[in-house]
Amino acid sequence: MEWLERMNRALDYIESRLEDGVSIEEAAKAAYSSAFHFHRLFHMVTGLTVTEYIRRRRLTLAAQELASTSARVVDVALKYGYDSPESFAKAFRRLHGIAPSEARNPGARLKAFPRMAFQLSLKGVHAMDYRIVEREAFQVVGRVLNTTCRDGANFREIPKFWNDGYAEGWIPRLESLAGKMAMGVCLPMDPGQDDLSYMIGVEAGPELAGEEWTVYTVPALTWAVFTAVGPLPGSIQETFQRIFQEWFPSTNYEHDHGPELEVYLDGDSSAPDYRCEVWIPIVKK
Numbered sequence: 001m002e003w004l005e006r007m008n009r010a011l012d013y014i015e016s017r018l019e020d021g022v023s024i025e026e027a028a029k030a031a032y033s034s035a036f037h038f039h040r041l042f043h044m045v046t047g048l049t050v051t052e053y054i055r056r057r058r059l060t061l062a063a064q065e066l067a068s069t070s071a072r073v074v075d076v077a078l079k080y081g082y083d084s085p086e087s088f089a090k091a092f093r094r095l096h097g098i099a100p101s102e103a104r105n106p107g108a109r110l111k112a113f114p115r116m117a118f119q120l121s122l123k124g125v126h127a128m129d130y131r132i133v134e135r136e137a138f139q140v141v142g143r144v145l146n147t148t149c150r151d152g153a154n155f156r157e158i159p160k161f162w163n164d165g166y167a168e169g170w171i172p173r174l175e176s177l178a179g180k181m182a183m184g185v186c187l188p189m190d191p192g193q194d195d196l197s198y199m200i201g202v203e204a205g206p207e208l209a210g211e212e213w214t215v216y217t218v219p220a221l222t223w224a225v226f227t228a229v230g231p232l233p234g235s236i237q238e239t240f241q242r243i244f245q246e247w248f249p250s251t252n253y254e255h256d257h258g259p260e261l262e263v264y265l266d267g268d269s270s271a272p273d274y275r276c277e278v279w280i281p282i283v284k285k
């Protein structure tokens with residue numbers, strides 16, 4: 001499959017540059033995609049951002065080198081892209097649970113993250129219904145959570161953001177002011193970064209703006225709109241995964257580096273037949 005070959009070429013490039021600088025743009029070129037689409041696709045398929053994968057691979061190789069050679073910690077730190085022994089030691093301890101100097105101790109327990117490879121997995125047994133929609137620019141008013149994709153923090157913190165918003169009363173108040181249900185807006189990520197900003201808001205005009213709320217303008221875009229069926233948050237998370245793992249590789253579209261929308265509809269969100277929508281900005285390759 002051509003998509004698999006392209007993604008594995010991108011991995012070949014990354015692995016060949018672990019001791020040097022890895023360019024997300026060059027990796028994306030190897031996959032014949034934009035940097036943003038490559039970064040988003042990689043994350044949704046593997047569960048890791050590109051930068052986290054690079055970080056784990058470098059720290060794996062660094063640990064192996066420290067354990068098997070007499071190389072100085074400072075030299076290994078510089079070799080694998082760290083500006084100082086201090087930043088290297090902090091990252092090393094976060095992954096391996098010990099200081100770099102302890103890697104040489106007999107019986108030291110180290111973590112290893114092997115090189116990845118993209119392989120064919122037969123999916124797509126269930127059809128994915130979607131429609132293409134063109135929309136003019138509009139505004140969303142609400143609050144923003146700044147989180148990270150590292151170690152899956154976003155999957156824990158975003159549901160908590162929703163729960164806290166209802167418990168504190170600001171989501172119901174916002175919905176009452178606008179007369180509409182709140183939506184989730186995943187703001188565009190910078191390629192090569194782990195940080196993620198997520199907004200809960202309502203489509204509204206500037207009359208709702210104030211010190212309490214953030215206003216975000218969604219630009220005019222072409223959208224692929226998918227229906228998620230089932231209790232939240234599982235159904236919408238599964239739909240996002242299928243979009244990137246199944247739909248994008250089988251179409252002539254890629255991500256248009258815009259926000260992603262979670263459009264929630266009336267109903268019991270814990271019911272097995274609850275329906276909501278995922279809006280993904282797209283552009284033809």
